[in-house]
Amino acid sequence: MSEILSQADIEALLAQLSTSESSDSDEASDDPLAQLRKRTSYEPYDFRRPDKFSxxxxxxxxxxxxxxxxxxxxxxxxxxxxxxxxxxxxxxxxxxxxxxxxxxxxxxxxxxxxxxxxxxxxxxxxxxxxxxxxxxxxxxxxxxxxxxxxxxxxxxxxxxxxxxxxxxxxxxxxxxxxxxxxxxxxxxxxxxxxxxxxxxxxxxxxxxxxxxxxxxxxxxxxxxxxxxxxxxxxxxxxxxxxxxxxxxxxxxxxxxxxNEVKTRCSVTLGQCKLKVSEVLNLSPGDVLALQTPVNGLADMYVAGRLKFRGRPATRNKKLAISLIEAIDEE
CATH class of the missing domain: 3.40.1550.10 (CheC-like)
Structure with missing residues (x-):
């Protein structure tokens, strides 16, 4: 039958183990190569993913x-x-x-x-x-x-x-x-x-x-x-x-x-003023007299702003406008 260790024997063994590790550490610290390895830090290089850009x-x-x-x-x-x-x-x-x-x-x-x-x-x-x-x-x-x-x-x-x-x-x-x-x-x-x-x-x-x-x-x-x-x-x-x-x-x-942006252009042939009662009585077939003279110019708006005036015309069986003058904004 093996002998059972007492508490004193256990403490003596632990003390001896601690002393042995301490001496090994001191020997390693005296080794210059071991000290160099300890101070040197490095990262493993992955040859499958080489860095080409810094x-x-x-x-x-x-x-x-x-x-x-x-x-x-x-x-x-x-x-x-x-x-x-x-x-x-x-x-x-x-x-x-x-x-x-x-x-x-x-x-x-x-x-x-x-x-x-x-x-x-x-x-x-x-x-x-x-x-x-x-x-x-x-x-x-x-x-x-x-x-x-x-x-x-x-x-x-x-x-x-x-x-x-x-x-x-x-x-x-x-x-x-x-x-x-x-x-x-x-x-x-x-x-x-x-x-x-x-x-x-x-x-x-x-x-x-x-x-x-x-x-x-x-x-x-x-x-x-x-x-x-x-x-x-x-x-x-x-x-x-x-x-x-x-x-x-x-x-x-x-x-x-x-230059590639598309913008909306519109032409106003003329305008007129009506009372509310006259607007309520409007029906298809009524003719409204505009304030623009027969030989007058129509207003052309670009993105909602008045930019040109011209004469109504036709081209290739479609309505058109012949520009006469540009409007300078002040």
Missing amino acids: REHLRTLQMVHETFARLAGTNLSAYLRSPIQLEVVELMQTPFEEYLRSLNQSAFVTFTMPPLAGQCVFEMEFSLLFTLVDRLLGGPGKAMHRTTLTDVERPLVIGLAERILIALRGAWEGIMTLEPMAEGLETSPQFVQIAPPGDVVLTILMEARVGEQCGACSVCIPHMVIKPVTAKLSSQKWNATSGRRSSAQTRAALTAQL
Whole structure:
């Protein structure tokens, strides 16, 4: 039978164990290599996800594409005559195959950014895409539960993408002058081959709001496309260059956007004053004498404001107005 230890024996064993650990610690502290290991901190490097962009690069690219989202929202709002907001949710660098795996039920517009070489991708969820297409065709912006595009819808989607790419050109203006151009449209990620699967790409994830509808979209730019201009991806340089943009360039950009906005024009042939009793007695067939003379000019209003005067006319079997004079507002 084994001997049962007394309380004194247990305390003696614990004291001996504590002394042994203390001596081992002292020996380790005397070892210079052990001290160096203790002081040195490191992070494991994942060779499957190499970092191609520094924190400074990502910070600058974040500012650039926040500007892009704001300009794209403005362009689409003017084009579709509906308030649209785009907001950058996340900007990150990932392998291209990982980017494709994260997408589901989306349309992909491939584009280039001359003078930079290589292809990029603008991706949009079908729910958001059909909301914009419905709005473009005069509808209320209702989402459709489809994952295919008709032959009529495909050029409309390309047109929407081109409007968005105009904003990309404006956002990159502080770094270099780009000429983004849409090249193709795909509805399956397996046909989107802008980079090898393991290559690092810059992914800009965005959220779009169209009225009460909300959807996701993204821009994917391979690292090899941006690599020639990484030296310019400094937040200080970008801010300084942005500040030096001439007012003429800004005015030209705003003018180009405003030129696409449609406005209502109306022509008033004449006016007359009637008593309430006379209005109540009006009936079809009555003739009202207007205050405008027979050879007088009709007023033309643009967005509700008097801008021109002219003579009523006809053209191609339709009513028209021949402008005679412009009205200067003081």
